[in-house]
Amino acid sequence: MxxxxxxxxxxxxxxxxxxxxxxxxxxxxxxxxNDNISFLSCGIALHVGGVVKDPDSLFYSRPQQLAELGVTTRMxxxxxxxxxxxxxxxxxxxxxxxxxxxxxxxxxxxxxSWPVVPRMDGISLDNIQLCKNYFHAKEIISRSKEARRVAVIGAGYIGIELAEAFRELGKEVVLLDNMDRVMAKYLDAEFTSLAEEELAGHGIQTALGEMVTGFEGEDGRVRRVMTAGGSYEADLVVLCIGFxxxxxxxxxxxxxxxxxxxxxxxxxxxxxxxxxxxxxxxxxxxxxxxxxxxxxxxxxxxxxxxxxxxNLLEPLVRYRGTQGTSGIKLFDLNIASTGMTEEAAMAAGIAAAAVTVREASRPEFMPDYEDVLLKLVYESDSGRILGAQVMSKADLTQAANTLSVCIQNRMTAEDLAYADFFFQPHYNHPWNLLNKAGHAAERQRAEAAAEAAPADEAQPKEGVRKTA
The missing domain is CATH 3.50.50.60 (FAD/NAD(P)-binding domain)
Known part of the structure; x- marks a missing residue:
């Protein structure tokens, strides 16, 4: 065969x-x-920022390993x-x-996949870079050494991570996106506003809601990013528009x-x-x-x-689908999301609602703790969980993985409210953060149902006694 x-x-x-x-x-x-396999492109920003010193460590397999399995590898x-x-x-x-x-x-x-490369004036100027593979990683590192001003186009996860990495290297950084919020695909506004404050607090300029229209250069090299609203000087441009x-x-x-x-x-x-x-x-x-x-x-x-x-020859193991679960570390913030944002659910025409829980990462009697923001998005009628987002200086990103499983198994807010989670003061509260989100959603659903009920249904009918 x-x-x-x-x-x-x-x-x-x-x-x-x-x-x-x-x-x-x-x-x-x-x-x-390419001349390599299995490159972890998600580690490019870590290499740019100096966290990962050796880019070769971002490979988890080699052609020689496949050859040892009897595979003919034609690189x-x-x-x-x-x-x-x-x-x-x-x-x-x-x-x-x-x-x-x-x-x-x-x-x-x-x-x-391959990065989206827009057709616009100046796109072929030198020092406009893509960010996908090992070759791109080496080029970005090499060219950033001489760059003072860096423009990152695209404020998704890759763009955010690169903006942080360049800033950590002491570069002047501007982050551009035609959306009016960073990471809008993954997070709702109450989360992205905090992320934008974090970016600004670390000296990263954001130009949001601005469509890039082209590039201008000198001596064949890029010098300015042009947008519908103005222009931004840049010695190096990295495109992170999508794939x-x-x-x-x-x-x-x-x-x-x-x-x-x-x-x-x-x-x-x-x-x-x-x-x-x-x-x-x-x-x-x-x-x-x-x-x-x-x-x-x-x-x-x-x-x-x-x-x-x-399943090469016969159907044996079924794909379970995906929730698009992902996470990112932005300076001191740990952020993760799974499933749909509230905005995405509304855009898809789903009757959805959401609750937001704010609390300490562990009991206040402990010597230290961090603020946590958790949002749960659910289907209004059924209570089925559709998505969630979590943010904190404490690393609670694994909550997104737990909620990913909940979505995959079509669990409801009520299921989440009474799910079994451990309690230990070093880590959480007697009622786990996820339990609390489930309870909050159930209370919200009950209130919405009461408001929607006809007035006569709110009163006991003659001969019928209301019970607790």
Whole structure:
């Protein structure tokens, strides 16, 4: 059985290792355009900021390790054409230019994603950098040494982390986004306002609600970022606008979303039974809505890649979907979120409500504690949990993982209110923070139901006695 794998970062590495373990007789060939695999791009900001000294430590696998599993690893090889009807690949060596054909019995598509690069004036100026792979990491480090003013475009997690890293290096930093809030995809306004205060308190300028229109330069190098509202000087620009799935090879051959994300079933099978796919090239089932969505995360990729190996020949292990759970450390703040924000639920037309809990991270009789902000978003009628956000100087980010499981299992606020959590004064209160959020949501639901009840239902009917 011949298995061809296109792309080998997170999903590809997980798929290859699992296939090799589950099907030791399979003939596995990996085609990868880069000279490395499994690079943790989420560690680029840590490397820029000097937290991770050696970028080589951001790899968790090597081509040699795959070779030891009996896998043929063709690095610096680009697949230029796929014919799913004939089950063939056209491949080009990026070192020699040689082209050749290969065939497969099963094809694994783990081609990942690529940063969105807008078409605008000056985009080709030197020192405008992308932030995705190992090469980008090295370029950013090299070019930042001579830069004094850095502009980061995109105030999502990657942009926020890079802005902090550059500021820690003593750079003048401006963070730009066309949204009017930072991290608006992950957090509601009461959280992003605190994050923006943290950025400002550390000397990072934010230019929010401003659309970048182009770049101006001198001697071929970028010098200014132009927006609809003005301009910002910059010696170095890093684009963190977002990602698009790298699936052009398969267009017209398998089913995709409009943005090119491959549609897979619960067993990672595409609309072609001999093509499986995983990772950033795919759409995922977003559990809060039950619909397909594009949520490129390394955690999704590793899970999906592993499931490709498990389900290569028959459906054995079902994908559980995702909540898009994520976390970030912003200077002294620990922030995490899962599922839908209140704003996202409203935009999706879901009848949702939310409660916010503010309290100390542990009992006030303890010698020290930190303030905690937790928000729970839930479906108004059923109480089903849709999402949550947590922020504190204390690291309570694991609460987001707990609530992710709650969403995945379709638990309600009432379930959360009475879930069993331990109490120990070093860590929490007798009623856990999550229990309190569940109780608050249930009280809110009861109050809303009472307000919505007709006036005559609020009074006992004749001959009927109200009981407690």
């Amino acid at each position: 011949k298995i061809a794998v296109i792309g080998c970062t997170h999903a590809g590495t997980a798929a290859v290792k699992t296939i090799a373990a589950e099907h030791p007789q399979a003939e596995i060939t990996v085609y990868e355009r 610096l090889h680009e697949v230029v054409q796929v014919d799913t009807a004939a089950k063939t690949l056209a491949v080009r060596s990026l070192e020699t230019g040689e082209e050749f054909m290969d065939s497969y019995d099963k094809l694994v598509v783990t081609t990942g 698009r799935p790298g699936t052009d090879l398969l267009k017209g051959q398998i089913d995709m979303l409009d943005n090119g994300a491959i549609l897979v079933d619960d067993y990672m099978r595409t609309s072609n039974p001999d093509v499986l796919a995983a990772g950033d090239s795919c759409a995922v089932r977003y559990n809060p809505t039950g619909k397909q969505a594009y949520i490129p995360l390394a955690t999704n990729a590793v899970r999906m890649g592993t499931l490709v190996g498990k």
